[in-house]
Each structure stands twice: as C-alpha cells, then as structure tokens.
Amino acid sequence: MAYDILVPQLSFSMTEGTIVEWLAEDGAAVTEGAPLFSIEADKSTVEVPAPASGTLSITSELNEAYAVGTVIGSIA
Amino acid sequence: MTSPRTSNAPDGDTLVEIYRRAQLIRHCGEQFLKTIRAGRIQAPYYSPRGQEVLAAATMVTLAADDYVVTIYRGLHDQLAKGVPLKELWAEYAGKASGSCKGKGGPMHITHPASGVVVTTGVVGSGIPIANGLALASQVNGDGKIALTSFGDGATNIGAFHEALNLASVWKLPVIFLCQNNLYAEHTSFANGTGCENIAMRAASYGMPGVQVNGNDAVAMYRAAADAVARARAGEGPTLIEARTFRFEGHILGDDSHYIPKEEMAAAIAADPVPALRRQIVAAGYATDEALDAIEDRIVADVAEALAYAIAEPYPDVAELGRDVLDVEIVP
Ligand SMILES: Cc1ncc(C[n+]2csc(CCOP(=O)(O)OP(=O)(O)O)c2C)c(N)n1
Ligand SMILES: [Mg+2]
Numbered sequence: 001m002a003y004d005i006l007v008p009q010l011s012f013s014m015t016e017g018t019i020v021e022w023l024a025e026d027g028a029a030v031t032e033g034a035p036l037f038s039i040e041a042d043k044s045t046v047e048v049p050a051p052a053s054g055t056l057s058i059t060s061e062l063n064e065a066y067a068v069g070t071v072i073g074s075i076a
Numbered sequence: 077m078t079s080p081r082t083s084n085a086p087d088g089d090t091l092v093e094i095y096r097r098a099q100l101i102r103h104c105g106e107q108f109l110k111t112i113r114a115g116r117i118q119a120p121y122y123s124p125r126g127q128e129v130l131a132a133a134t135m136v137t138l139a140a141d142d143y144v145v146t147i148y149r150g151l152h153d154q155l156a157k158g159v160p161l162k163e164l165w166a167e168y169a170g171k172a173s174g175s176c177k178g179k180g181g182p183m184h185i186t187h188p189a190s191g192v193v194v195t196t197g198v199v200g201s202g203i204p205i206a207n208g209l210a211l212a213s214q215v216n217g218d219g220k221i222a223l224t225s226f227g228d229g230a231t232n233i234g235a236f237h238e239a240l241n242l243a244s245v246w247k248l249p250v251i252f253l254c255q256n257n258l259y260a261e262h263t264s265f266a267n268g269t270g271c272e273n274i275a276m277r278a279a280s281y282g283m284p285g286v287q288v289n290g291n292d293a294v295a296m297y298r299a300a301a302d303a304v305a306r307a308r309a310g311e312g313p314t315l316i317e318a319r320t321f322r323f324e325g326h327i328l329g330d331d332s333h334y335i336p337k338e339e340m341a342a343a344i345a346a347d348p349v350p351a352l353r354r355q356i357v358a359a360g361y362a363t364d365e366a367l368d369a370i371e372d373r374i375v376a377d378v379a380e381a382l383a384y385a386i387a388e389p390y391p392d393v394a395e396l397g398r399d400v401l402d403v404e405i406v407p
Contacts, residue, residue: 051110
C-alpha cells in the first residue's frame, strides 16, 4: 500500500509550506529516515526525512505553497 | 532548615525500572518526532531527549497518587509518572479519546489518575499551582506531596520566588525540581541568570537547596528521595537543581545553532540512557537480553498507541462549548 507524503507542520505558526527541492528523484528508491525534501515555511528551510521506504512518486509542483496536511507524493 | 537526610541508593530492581521508564520516554519521543515530521500529527513538540533519566529517577520516588505539575517540555515527566500511552498519544493527536478529550494538546497534558494534574505553557506558572496542591494535602492531612518541574529560565520569573517563599513559610509538602538544561530558548544559563547556580536561591527562602547531576540515576534518585522524605515528614519544601542538557533544540524546527558544537557533542557523547544501561549490565542487575526484552515491549506498546491515536476520531464540534464556561455570566 502506498504511503502518502504529507506537508508536515514544523513550527507553531506554520499553516502552509513550499517544497523548494526534492532530495530524491521521481521514481527513485528512498529509505525511511533519509532526507527526502526541503520545505520552506516561515522564512526558514528544513529538510524532512522520508516517512517510509520504497519507490518515490512526486505528485506536487516545486515552489508552490501547499497547506499543512496536503498530499505531495507517495512512497510505494 | 533541618539537616539533610541521606537516602539509600536505589536497589537493582529500582534501577532497572528507572531504565525502563527512561527508554520508554526516549522511544516515545523518537516516534512523536517521526510522526510529526511525516505530517500524521500536527502539534508543537518540545523534546525531552537527554533529560529522560532525570525524570525517571525522580518519579520512581513518588507514590502513584502524589501530584506532579509539569511544563510544555513535559513528555518525560508525564510518562515517568505513569500517564497511559494511548490517552497521551490521542491527546497529542487532538483526538476525542485523549486525556483531555483532544482539547488540551501536548502542552496541556492532564491525567489526574496518574497524578499529573496540570501541564502549563506559561513559564513559571505551574510553581504556585503546586503550592496550592500541597496546601490541599496539608489541610486534608492525606499525606500526598506535590512536585513541580520547571526549567532554569523559569527561576527568573517572579512566581518562582513568591512560591518558594510561601512554601517555606507554610512548610508545604512540595518539591521544586528545576531541570537545568543550561538554555532557556536561545539564552544560555550564564547570559540569563545572575547567580552561579539555581540551588543557592533556596537560601533566600530558608529551605534546603540541592544541586545534583540529573543524568546520574543514582544521584538523582537519592536527591529526590531525600526531598520526598522531608515533605512527607512535614519538614517542608526542597529546591532541587538537576543539571542536564537537551539534545534536540527548544522545539521541533529549532536547530540549536546557538549552542556551541563542542558543547552539544560532549552532551550527546555522555547520553544518560545508554550510560544507565551499561551501568545496569556491569553491576549484574539485569542481562542485555532482559533489557532487550523490555525495549521490545516498549516498541510494541508505543506502536499500538500511535496506531490508536491516528485511528481515533476528532472531538465533535459540540465539545467546543463543553468543559468551559460558554455562557456569559451577567450580574
Ligand atoms: C511567561 C512566559 N514568558 C516567555 C515565554 C516564552 N518561552 C517559552 S519556553 C521559554 C524558555 C524557558 O526555558 P526554561 O525555563 O529553561 O525551560 P526549558 O524550555 O529549557 O525546558 C520561553 C522564554 C512563555 N511561554 N511564558
Ligand atoms: Mg532550560
């Protein structure tokens, strides 16, 4: 079953985040815990680790703001 | 002030129990971080990583019905005092089956059945509340004591000084536990506190002030047990300054850039949780296999609580007006 990648809430006031870089390519194998994407929110950029292991599928646009909780890809 | 007591060191079984609680806190914390980073739970998270042994060694000296008042960085205190995992996780996730029906969240964990009466986010505000609980015990003569846990920064708040003074005057059965992790948000202890240490502040209020290495299970246990004995004997309050360190920033998202790299590296190298495990095995109190079995159990219990918290429903909108005064009182 695919594991949805969600925009996490990484600070108190964060309501949306912008993916500024994927640290793995679409279709690549990713490992749980390894850096997966960089997200910018509240003027700071944070690397977020992969929540699961498997094949990455990116379903969102770079440099576009998404609300916390939005599905931005999946790992199958 | 009376002369300090000297409690015995914890026996082997107690040390293993301290380790079990410390490991529970550590694993639970790791899973919270992971779950929040995966977007499954939206919550502010103040990691107690590095302060686990301090809380575990302190809370084993309390009875189940003794009171604890803690702060936003309180996961270690809450778990060590016995807040059940499922209700705790559900509350973090804002679910209806949480310990506060999902309306308190991680910064306000309350679970009276395990003695955790209140968790506060306003720095210093829990200290007078513990006085109130201790006063109730004194008036009722029920033998319960109150322990309030707070940071180094909180000792620069007026409420700390007012509460210590009154507790001393009334000889309240209360323990003031300062978890001095050497930083208050981005401010180092030296930059924010005018005296050399926190323990010496007790002298102003005529109570014993004890400084202890909070990361040393035996030393922490003895200091806490001494304070518990004083409180139970009606001899009044104690201020404990337990030295410790936090490994993961003030709050999730804080990268600790204001902490010198060497200071952080030295603290992590002295990680109290694996150190306690080595100590237990070396003393022959438990085998590696027995400790592995304890950890396996923790992993399973936390996984169950996590799955439960995710699956449970959010509170009904009608809950917004329940448990609060939602009708204006007009004279
Ligand atoms: C009265 C008040 N002032 C300021 C804050 C903002 N604040 C939140 S945590 C914190 C630092 C407190 O540090 P410390 O007491 O050392 O506890 P620690 O976070 O290190 O465990 C501050 C200033 C607050 N919550 N309440
Ligand atoms: Mg502090």
